[in-house]
Amino acid sequence: MSNDIRFDGRVAIVTGAGGGLGKAYALFFSQRGASIVVNDLGSIKQQDGSSVKAADVVVAEIQKAGGQAVANYNSVEDGQKIVDTALKAFGRVDILINNAGILRDKSFARMTDADWDLIQAVHLKGSYAVTKAAWPHLRKQKYGRIIMTASAAGLYGNFGQANYSAAKLALASFGFSLAREGAKDNIHTNTIAPMAASKMTETILPPDILASLKPEFVTPVVGYLCHESTEDNGGVFEVGGGFVSKLRWERSAGSVFKADDTFTPDAVAAKFDQIIDFEKDAEYPASIMDTNFLELLERAKAADANPKGEPLRFDGQVAIVTGAGGGLGKAYALLLASLGASVVVNDLGGSHSGQGADARAADMVVSEIQKAGGKAVANYDSVEEGDKVVETALKAFGRVDILVNNAGILRDKSFARMADADWDLVQKVHLRGTYKVVQAAWPHFVKQKYGRIINTASAVGLYGNFGQANYSAAKLGVVGFTKTLALEGQRKNILCNVIAPNAGTRMTATVMPPEMVEAFKPEYVAPLIAYLGHSSNEETGSIFEVGSGWVAKVRWQRTGGVGFPANRELTPEQVAKEWARITDFDDGRATNPATTQDSFAGFMDNFGNVARDSKL
Numbered sequence: 001m002s003n004d005i006r007f008d009g010r011v012a013i014v015t016g017a018g019g020g021l022g023k024a025y026a027l028f029f030s031q032r033g034a035s036i037v038v039n040d041l042g043s044i045k046q047q048d049g050s051s052v053k054a055a056d057v058v059v060a061e062i063q064k065a066g067g068q069a070v071a072n073y074n075s076v077e078d079g080q081k082i083v084d085t086a087l088k089a090f091g092r093v094d095i096l097i098n099n100a101g102i103l104r105d106k107s108f109a110r111m112t113d114a115d116w117d118l119i120q121a122v123h124l125k126g127s128y129a130v131t132k133a134a135w136p137h138l139r140k141q142k143y144g145r146i147i148m149t150a151s152a153a154g155l156y157g158n159f160g161q162a163n164y165s166a167a168k169l170a171l172a173s174f175g176f177s178l179a180r181e182g183a184k185d186n187i188h189t190n191t192i193a194p195m196a197a198s199k200m201t202e203t204i205l206p207p208d209i210l211a212s213l214k215p216e217f218v219t220p221v222v223g224y225l226c227h228e229s230t231e232d233n234g235g236v237f238e239v240g241g242g243f244v245s246k247l248r249w250e251r252s253a254g255s256v257f258k259a260d261d262t263f264t265p266d267a268v269a270a271k272f273d274q275i276i277d278f279e280k281d282a283e284y285p286a287s288i289m290d291t292n293f294l295e296l297l298e299r300a301k302a303a304d305a306n307p308k309g310e311p312l313r314f315d316g317q318v319a320i321v322t323g324a325g326g327g328l329g330k331a332y333a334l335l336l337a338s339l340g341a342s343v344v345v346n347d348l349g350g351s352h353s354g355q356g357a358d359a360r361a362a363d364m365v366v367s368e369i370q371k372a373g374g375k376a377v378a379n380y381d382s383v384e385e386g387d388k389v390v391e392t393a394l395k396a397f398g399r400v401d402i403l404v405n406n407a408g409i410l411r412d413k414s415f416a417r418m419a420d421a422d423w424d425l426v427q428k429v430h431l432r433g434t435y436k437v438v439q440a441a442w443p444h445f446v447k448q449k450y451g452r453i454i455n456t457a458s459a460v461g462l463y464g465n466f467g468q469a470n471y472s473a474a475k476l477g478v479v480g481f482t483k484t485l486a487l488e489g490q491r492k493n494i495l496c497n498v499i500a501p502n503a504g505t506r507m508t509a510t511v512m513p514p515e516m517v518e519a520f521k522p523e524y525v526a527p528l529i530a531y532l533g534h535s536s537n538e539e540t541g542s543i544f545e546v547g548s549g550w551v552a553k554v555r556w557q558r559t560g561g562v563g564f565p566a567n568r569e570l571t572p573e574q575v576a577k578e579w580a581r582i583t584d585f586d587d588g589r590a591t592n593p594a595t596t597q598d599s600f601a602g603f604m605d606n607f608g609n610v611a612r613d614s615k616l
Helices: 020-031 054-064 076-090 113-140 152-156 162-185 207-212 219-225 265-270 293-302 327-338 360-371 383-397 420-448 459-463 469-492 514-519 526-532 572-577 596-607
Strands: 011-014 035-039 043-045 051-053 069-072 095-097 144-149 187-194 236-240 243-251 318-321 342-346 375-379 402-404 451-456 494-501 543-547 550-558
Touching: 011 020, 011 076, 020 035, 020 054, 020 095, 020 219, 035 054, 035 076, 043 054, 051 054, 054 069, 069 076, 076 113, 095 113, 113 144, 113 162, 113 187, 113 420, 113 469, 144 162, 144 219, 152 162, 152 187, 152 236, 152 469, 152 596, 162 187, 162 420, 162 459, 162 469, 187 219, 207 596, 219 236, 219 572, 236 596, 243 596, 265 526, 293 550, 318 327, 318 383, 327 342, 327 360, 327 375, 327 402, 327 526, 342 360, 342 383, 360 375, 375 383, 383 420, 402 420, 420 451, 420 469, 420 494, 451 469, 451 526, 459 469, 459 494, 459 543, 469 494, 494 526, 526 543
Parallel strands: 011 035, 011 095, 035 069, 095 144, 144 187, 187 236, 318 342, 318 402, 342 375, 402 451, 451 494, 494 543
Antiparallel strands: 043 051, 236 243, 243 550, 543 550
């Protein structure tokens, strides 16, 4: 076998490398010349009852085969110590495979804060911490290859994995942003969603399927992506069982509404089929710059009058809107109140960067609603105290029907300059804050068999952006969270959708010129939120981009990919040979998986792909 793809002189860190996929990566890279840091904090029981460090066992196996490896036993949250191990042993680091992970699966109704926090700490904060520690060294040498590990549960949502799907999809957008920041320094970041037998999956997959999902079917793809000759950057790949495919976002052309006061929720209802239609003029945006909002606004101003239907009312219903002291949240609160809803106006009153607090922001919106004859109360708690936000609704109005998670802050900095506090605060407000308010409202939705949740992502979350690694990760994490909530809530008539809005707010006022902020009025986003929050809406688990009078739906598109023989060893050289076909979206074979079942079908179809001269 020709080993053209070599890693001689390279140093690879593999987290969670004591077993499963991580061990397979470590062995693969060492066999092809790399020096390995085998990170794992776990232990293995020996036949004699004694315990040994899992990392030590893998290191011994590598060294026995003539390779170079050292063990590291730190948690990935101590990323600096892991990178220090590489520097001390080998003097450099070239490849980082963020693979460490755990599961804490529970239905959302039973999930505790500890279940949520531990998953975020290991998967998301851990990957951040190790990457952050390696980043200056990769930049200095102008070379690096990074792999983030997502999962089908992250891409599509999965029952009982709200915590895991949030963390896993967050990692994809973390990767998108790092890909943009690292490109000029030849640091490439890609994300894989592997389907492989491991310590985690062996508890949830049957034995016959596990046998076809050997980690050795994933390692060659990762090997190819981590080679110096590979130019792919910022991609997402599903891989396992001999099947390899690439994903990208597909966006409907959507609908442009006339940007005036006839742009109402009933106008959205009238054109909703057009909004979600992918058959005509679908787009494939890869960057936040791929959407010309100023042009859309001009089209919206010139558009014909909006269709008028029966007004969508919210009489007798109670809506919570977080971050409602200004911008988008205020527009949502005012619109919902004008249509009959009683509104909890939540706002901490802090700055766009999350500093300070001022009750007046919420009070002024409440006053405006009451002056117009509506019902509203203020709440000044941080969304991290979601129970207090929901308690305000119950105390004032006795129930809650609609939850709009809108609160947010920015802490934009290049990844090289980002402090842990910048990362942590953005995750706390956007991702954990969203989780906490939903967690508090969920039992009430379940009890009344009704609820409407609208969560907030952003185009930055969907596509990544320079200087916003923290924000993009949190925002796409919200999408993963929403996808799972939609699955768990549907049979109880709890519908959950997520929007990526473009509007002038306290946050965006700091990064957009004034004329653009004025053009992107929050009032051009609010009608979609009201429609999604209405009892007549049946859409759930969906992503919408919205702004400037335009609304479109976003979904995954996956290449037809390539299925390699399931009974033959797969090599990175074979992967390289088929790469053009693996990544081809235009050959007529692309699909739109929407669930983990859809995703798994691609792998299942390949299980019967058997070569006669098996070399396994």
